[in-house]
Amino acid sequence: MTTTAVIPIKQLVDAKQRLSGVLTSDERTRLFRAMVEDVLVAVEVCPLIDEILVVTSDDDVQDLARGFGASVMSEPENPGLIPAVTAAAKRLAEAIDSTLIFVPGDVPLITPEDLEVVLDGFGSSPAAEFTIVPASDLGGSNCVACSPPDCIEFGFGEDSFRRHLRLAETRGIAPTVTRLPGIGLDVDTPEDLNELAQMLYESGQEKATFGYLLKSGILERVCPDLLRLEA
Numbered sequence: 001m002t003t004t005a006v007i008p009i010k011q012l013v014d015a016k017q018r019l020s021g022v023l024t025s026d027e028r029t030r031l032f033r034a035m036v037e038d039v040l041v042a043v044e045v046c047p048l049i050d051e052i053l054v055v056t057s058d059d060d061v062q063d064l065a066r067g068f069g070a071s072v073m074s075e076p077e078n079p080g081l082i083p084a085v086t087a088a089a090k091r092l093a094e095a096i097d098s099t100l101i102f103v104p105g106d107v108p109l110i111t112p113e114d115l116e117v118v119l120d121g122f123g124s125s126p127a128a129e130f131t132i133v134p135a136s137d138l139g140g141s142n143c144v145a146c147s148p149p150d151c152i153e154f155g156f157g158e159d160s161f162r163r164h165l166r167l168a169e170t171r172g173i174a175p176t177v178t179r180l181p182g183i184g185l186d187v188d189t190p191e192d193l194n195e196l197a198q199m200l201y202e203s204g205q206e207k208a209t210f211g212y213l214l215k216s217g218i219l220e221r222v223c224p225d226l227l228r229l230e231a
Helices: 025-045 059-066 081-092 112-119 160-170 190-203 208-216 218-222 224-230
Strands: 002-008 051-055 071-073 098-102 129-134 141-147
Touching: 002 025, 002 081, 025 051, 025 059, 025 112, 025 208, 051 059, 051 081, 059 071, 071 081, 081 098, 098 112, 112 141, 129 160, 141 160, 190 208, 190 218, 208 218, 218 224
Parallel strands: 002 051, 002 098, 051 071
Antiparallel strands: 098 141, 129 141
């Protein structure tokens, strides 16, 4: 059994536009790059993941991914998360005994241990398997594992968690739901950024994202009380 982590990344430049009210374009680009780096670290270290496949057409992301030993696949002509993961699943499904685990690039709290929770024993059944880690608000799908990789139709987007449960059930697959705080927080809004900063500070983990928030002065702007407590 070969398990491949699929990480679709659009563009670093002008990423996370919903944060434009609190961060400049350059800050958003650098923050997103740091988050992607943290995700790649966790995926690379996880002993249950054999390969990393980054789907992107961004040259900087390609260079970053290859630095972690990842393979790179160009985005399909039809842009978007669903086409990207679907194309990766189709490619991986050509191999026998293959498992796909989708991980977004904006969940910097993710740890190798989180991934082990999702993948432990996964893919050992001869029947199709599907596991999903929902966003903390039970809206999005922040991680999905599929064996075989194309066992379901993907339905990312608004309210995708419930949509994926229905899509799995239409294929006769009983989905497994695993809630993990480290994967549950994806960063899209200023409120997410504030929560991320506090969780990174409290966890004490050495993360590229926290280092950037601290050195850039963003941490002081979004969570000034944390630095006052430290002082």
